[in-house]
Amino acid sequence: MREVSIIGIGITKFGELWDKSLRQLGLETGLAAISDAGITSKDIDALYIGNMAAGSTLQQEHVSALMADYCGLASQNVPATRVEAASASGGLAIRQAYMAIAGGFIDIAVVGGAEKMTDVSDSESSYTVSMGSDEQWESKAGATFASLHAMMTQSHMQQYGTTREEMSAVSAKNHYHASMNPMAQFPFTISSEAVSNSGLVSSPLRMLDCAPNSDGAAAVVLCATEKAKKYGKKSIRIIGSGQASDTLSLHHRKHLNQMPAIRVAAKRAFKSCGKKANDIDLIEVHDNFTISEIIALEEIGIFRRGKAAAKILEGETKLGGKIPTNTSGGLKARGHAPGATGIAQVVEVVQQLRGEAGDRQVKDAKIGMVENHGGTAATAVIHILEGE
């Protein structure tokens, strides 16, 4: 197996980008990534696209060919593949490219994620997000995506005594980080009290516990490490990669307050590089709801089960703390554009490991982790990155 490096990154601002189409977002971010890598379109062996919902939100499938075409790669007949695993589409697209390069099939791949969630009404975009759970036996029975996470929260609170104050600390911390990220959808701070007093969405989850449904795009250029030296930028190695799946429905799991797919994907990623949880300097986790960040940190082993929420409240996951978490602002405050999210998370960690994260720079960051999941974690993808 060959080593794989990330040699270029690109990202758009996340938010309500009404003046931009899916293809525009894809082109913008793809061009940014290949310019950053110092490659030309002739160097690209393959294109991987993370996209969850273009079929339901834009009545457009075949997004892989669309992106290849509008990025100017159709005349070269570059192989283009769309990867879909709900909100894990982006992370999974990176893993497909990683495996193709590690396996020796190709040398350079561009991985792009793009999503348009605001071309449809709020209720339509919310229903689209809930398609990541079981449409027949969850959504159609009346369960919103938020309500499934609300039940996980109830279960977590009941078993571990997780409090409202601890949940609010997750969201307030992520907004604080986003206030230093110019690409964030909500680049401003909010108080913990504001989270606790925001309107109920599905008890006990409140509006400011929930990530938005955003438009946005992000891209990375992956290259076989042995060939990466040819290109200008500081390259960041992908030293570990892991993926796992679980039952699609939450109600088919043994524990409603756990996400075993994350645990297994993390174990596989750690095993692939011989690292442990305490080797990680910073981490981006999939905080589609505040509870998800708490459970993810427990599953990965950053904190013991039932202890993460208290550690977050103590400030251990804040910039300057023991393990800065979601320095981008996370899904909550950077924004959540499902197919792009997993790639945006990797872009953040690459910026941190390059030392280019500006005001939100984590000091002496050497090793970073990215956790991206789909549905109620029926798919989880983990990558571990190391700087030079």
Added chain:
Amino acid sequence: MSVPRFWRELDTRYNLIGSYCKITKTYHYPRRSFNPEAGRESIGGMEDYQFKGTGEIVTSTVVYQAQTGYEMFGPYCMAIVKLDEGPMMTTQIVDCDPNTVKPGMKVKSVFRKLGEDSESGILHYGTKFILSEEIEIEEDNENLPDIEV
């Protein structure tokens, strides 16, 4: 939901028909022709089973931002119910103050309308749950409007 897609599951949805695996002696809902725990040996060995329709609340939430098609119910209670035979399912708890639903409460199934395709589309029916034990609701009879029958 398309008519054939719903029609295929009528007995599962209307009558809580699931499956019993003769190999592991376990119950499954919704119906499966294959038990993931028993593997391919279970194929052909899954029997239809009608659940008693009784169980208890494992966890629940009050939904304020309703699911599409459920707007008229809001706020409503969604719960994960563990059926007495073992399997769990996600369902709406109806005919009660949604805030009174707590883990451990006994529930039983009722036949209800789930939704409709459009104003003139087909109606979808299925199973929801009610609390088994009556919870006293204080009625203020004096303020009820007089209705002439």
